[in-house]
Amino acid sequence: MDVTSNMTGNVWKIVVSNGDKVTAGQEVAILESMKMEIPISAEVYGEVEEIIVNEGDFVNDGDVILKLK
Amino acid sequence: MFKKILIANRGEIAVRVIRSCHSMGIKAVAIYSEADENAPHVKMADEAYLVGGPRVNESYLNVDKIIELAKEAKADAIHPGYGLLSENANFAKESKRNGITFIGPTPEVMEKMGSKIEARKTMEAAGVPIVPGNSTPLLHLEEAEIVAGQIGYPLMLKASAGGGGIGMQIIHDLDELRKAFSGNQKRATDFFRDGAMFIEKLVQNPRHIEIQILADHEGNTIFLGERECSIQRRHQKVVEEAPSPFLDEQNRKEMGETAVQAAKAIGYRNAGTVEFIMDENKNYYFLEMNTRLQVEHPITEEITGLDLVEQQIKIATGDALTLDQTDIELNGHAIEVRIYAEDPKTFFPSPGKITKFNIPTGEHIRHELAVEEESTVTPFYDPMIGKLIVKGKDREETIGNLVLALEDYEVEGIKTNIPVLLEILTHFEFKRGNTTTNFINDYLSHSKV
Numbered sequence: 001m002d003v004t005s006n007m008t009g010n011v012w013k014i015v016v017s018n019g020d021k022v023t024a025g026q027e028v029a030i031l032e033s034m035k036m037e038i039p040i041s042a043e044v045y046g047e048v049e050e051i052i053v054n055e056g057d058f059v060n061d062g063d064v065i066l067k068l069k
Numbered sequence: 070m071f072k073k074i075l076i077a078n079r080g081e082i083a084v085r086v087i088r089s090c091h092s093m094g095i096k097a098v099a100i101y102s103e104a105d106e107n108a109p110h111v112k113m114a115d116e117a118y119l120v121g122g123p124r125v126n127e128s129y130l131n132v133d134k135i136i137e138l139a140k141e142a143k144a145d146a147i148h149p150g151y152g153l154l155s156e157n158a159n160f161a162k163e164s165k166r167n168g169i170t171f172i173g174p175t176p177e178v179m180e181k182m183g184s185k186i187e188a189r190k191t192m193e194a195a196g197v198p199i200v201p202g203n204s205t206p207l208l209h210l211e212e213a214e215i216v217a218g219q220i221g222y223p224l225m226l227k228a229s230a231g232g233g234g235i236g237m238q239i240i241h242d243l244d245e246l247r248k249a250f251s252g253n254q255k256r257a258t259d260f261f262r263d264g265a266m267f268i269e270k271l272v273q274n275p276r277h278i279e280i281q282i283l284a285d286h287e288g289n290t291i292f293l294g295e296r297e298c299s300i301q302r303r304h305q306k307v308v309e310e311a312p313s314p315f316l317d318e319q320n321r322k323e324m325g326e327t328a329v330q331a332a333k334a335i336g337y338r339n340a341g342t343v344e345f346i347m348d349e350n351k352n353y354y355f356l357e358m359n360t361r362l363q364v365e366h367p368i369t370e371e372i373t374g375l376d377l378v379e380q381q382i383k384i385a386t387g388d389a390l391t392l393d394q395t396d397i398e399l400n401g402h403a404i405e406v407r408i409y410a411e412d413p414k415t416f417f418p419s420p421g422k423i424t425k426f427n428i429p430t431g432e433h434i435r436h437e438l439a440v441e442e443e444s445t446v447t448p449f450y451d452p453m454i455g456k457l458i459v460k461g462k463d464r465e466e467t468i469g470n471l472v473l474a475l476e477d478y479e480v481e482g483i484k485t486n487i488p489v490l491l492e493i494l495t496h497f498e499f500k501r502g503n504t505t506t507n508f509i510n511d512y513l514s515h516s517k518v
Contacts, residue, residue, distance in 0.1 A: 008420045008448045010124075033448040034410070034418035036303070 001068045003042050005059040009033030014055055014066075020048045022068065029053075029065050040065055070386055071095050071145040071170070076110070077135050077160075078150030080439035081455055082362070083110035086148045089378035098142045100135060102128035104447045109438065116142055123449045129153045132160050139169050146170040146385060148378070152451065155361040156183055172385040174338045174360050181335060182358040186229045186267050192355045195334030197327055200346070200354040202269035210250045216268050217246055223273075226250065228257030229265035236260065237304055239271055272354065274505050275346040277301070278313050279359075280328035281369045283380055284337045285390045292325035293373050294399045296365055299504040300493060302416050307486070307509075308493055309365035310404040311372050314464055314502030315347070324353060331358065340366075340381045346506075364407070367435060367458045371403035402467040403460045406475070406490045409452045413488040420448040424482035429474040433460045446483055454485070464502070468494055489513065 012032040016022060022042045031038040046068030053065055074090050075098040076083045087097040087110060099114030104123035111117045118138045121128040129135075130153060139147055147164050149155035149172070158176040165171060173179070182188045190204045203216045206229055217224055217240070226249055228236030236257040240246045250266070258264040276299040284290040297313035298306040312321065328343035335358075342363050344356040366377045375392075384390070410419045426442040438455040440446065446454060459474055461467030472494050478487055489509075493499055498512050505511070 007418065009418075010448070033420065034450065034452040036418055036452075038417060 001044055001046055002064045003028055003040060003066050003068060005031060005040060005061060005063045005065055007031055007033050007038055008060050009038060009058075011053050011055050011057045011059060011065070012037060014051055014053070016048050016051075016066070018048050018051060022046060022048065031059065042068060044068065071382065073098060073115075073142065073144045074146045074148050074172070074382070075100065075135075075139045075142060075144035075169075076114070076148050076150065077129070077139075077154055078148075078152070079105055079108060079110060079129060079450065080453070081437040082150040082152075082364075083108075084113055084439070085437055086150060086378050087113050089376055089382065090148075092376075093379060093382060095382070098139070098144050100129070100138060102449070104449050107444070109441060109444075118142065123447065125153065125449065132157070132163055135160075136163050136167050136169070139164070140167060144169060146172055146382075148172045148381070149361065151359075151361050151364055156359070158183060170385050172339065172381050174341065175336070178335050178337055179360045182360050184229055184265075185227060185231065185357060186265065188357055189267075189355070191335055192331055192358075195331055197331045197334075197355045198353060200269040200272060200356075203267050205267075206265035207267055208254075208265060210247065213246060213250055213266065213268060214243065217243070220268060220270050223271040225269045225271050226253060227267055227269065228253065228261060228263070229267055230261035230263035231257060236266075272346050272348050274349055274507060275299075276313070276315055276505055277306075277344065277356070278316070278324070278347050278353065279342050279344040279363070280325055281363075281366070281377070282328050282332050282337070282341050282343065283377075283384065283390060283392075284332050284339065284341070285384050286338055286387055287389050288333065288336075289390045289393070290329045290332050290337070291390065291392060291394045291397060292328050293369050293375065293397055295321060295324060296363075296368055297504060298365060299506050300499075300508045301506055302509050306365065306407065307409075308404065308406050308490065308504075309368055310402065310464070310467075310504075311368040312399060312402065314504065315351075320351060327353075331355065339384050340377055364453075364456070365405050367437060367456065368403040368405045371435070371458060371460045372399045372401055373397060374400070401460055401462050402464045403458060404467050404471050405456050405458045406471065406494075407453050407486075408455045408457060408478070408480075408490075409486045410446045410454050410483045411452050411486055412484050413486050416486070418448065418452050419484035420446050421483040422446075423454075423480060425479055426481075427477075427479040428457075429477035431470075431474070433470050434474050435459070454480075454483075465500075468500065 099117040158179040300308040
């Protein structure tokens with residue numbers, strides 16, 4: 001299950017690590033777009049399998065931020 | 070008079086400044102980032118220089134590179150616009166050191182007003198009313214708890230170096246203070262490299278009213294009436310008007326004179342704005358001084374007939390003001406709305422390509438624009454794509470004109486806040502002049518902002 005970006009912007013912070021268990025609705029990353037912080041949340045319960053992006057990366061709408069299993 | 074001015078900014082304000090340069094016969098030099106290659110300000114300038122990558126720290130905040138370009142272009146002066154480097158004292162210092170006039174006050178004054186705590190102290194000493202709070206920086210939660218206990222809740226926790234609403238939060242009790250302090254402090258450190266916090270008593274149901282001033286090198290200082298900018302989302306202004314529907318002639322004069330007193334106390338030069346908050350009983354308190362042109366300066370221009378950018382440039386050349394207080398007459402009413410590329414319900418940004426851009430025209434309508442049809446709104450900068458300024462003989466007529474203009478304002482391809490602007494302007498509480506900083510939360514059917 002992928003957690004994707006819902007907006008074009010910069011990855012400001014990744015707030016989880018590999019192996020973390022997350023619940024549905026939990027904030028996993030924060031994007032910065034147009035001087036605003038946009039929280040990105042997991043939609044389902046899962047464990048962080050792989051973090052795809054780095055802090056500071058530029059992402060487009062729909063890009064995968066991290067993978068959950 | 071200057072022959073050539075470099076505009077260290079982008080978007081609508083760069084276009085706005087270039088226009089005044091041209092009307093004064095001055096050549097305008099634009100700078101741009103890789104994301105702004107096709108921006109209107111680049112096309113309009115006499116010369117344009119690429120300054121760097123799309124992110125602001127690679128481009129519009131790169132002091133060394135901008136100064137280097139100003140020298141290469143042989144600019145005599147730099148106009149910083151608003152935001153970006155406009156309140157950066159080091160940029161003003163570097164300009165001066167390289168023999169280029171910075172259009173604004175001295176770096177010393179900018180430094181003093183840039184620190185909110187320093188500004189509070191200075192204003193207190195000058196006899197300007199300030200919000201009850203602490204005037205020494207708080208670095209630890211323990212100190213904050215003590216000060217909060219003395220001042221009482223609810224209160225406002227702020228970053229000393231803050232701006233644009235970042236690092237600012239309303240705190241209702243000790244528990245909230247404990248939760249918020251370290252996070253906000255960290256945020257302030259990340260954004261402004263300064264973790265000093267301070268606490269002010271929360272003024273309930275306030276209005277935001279600011280006074281525009283002009284001051285020359287001889288110390289002549291005048292005020293150009295007020296602007297009311299109470300309607301905000303995420304602590305950023307959305308609707309601004311002049312004059313304020315809340316003030317009478319006596320209030321206006323008193324606040325204007327207080328602002329002049331504040332400006333004189335710090336040896337202020339050039340155009341500046343003294344921001345106040347005012348409670349329901351018309352008690353007003355100093356909030357901050359903006360040592361630059363404001364986003365909403367056009368509404369003052371509309372009711373005074375002055376060109377504030379031209380005034381700034383003339384003052385920067387060393388000319389004395391040719392106006393005194395008795396020359397300032399306020400005529401009619403003006404309202405500005407900021408058009409943001411954002412979702413009107415959630416206020417989340419909406420970058421993208423503008424596929425259709427059709428804007429209203431008329432003699433009482435003024436546009437300040439950062440985009441045109443086919444422009445791409447990138448995620449790198451502020452979401453404001455333009456400002457619509459409308460004039461009328463009185464407030465009622467102005468609101469009517471503005472509603473009609475907004476109904477004809479067509480933007481496709483991105484979302485804009487136009488629906489929420491219309492909701493505000495047609496709301497009976499707005500018509501009654503019931504404009505406070507809580508307006509959107511109190512009266513509109515929106516998620517909390």
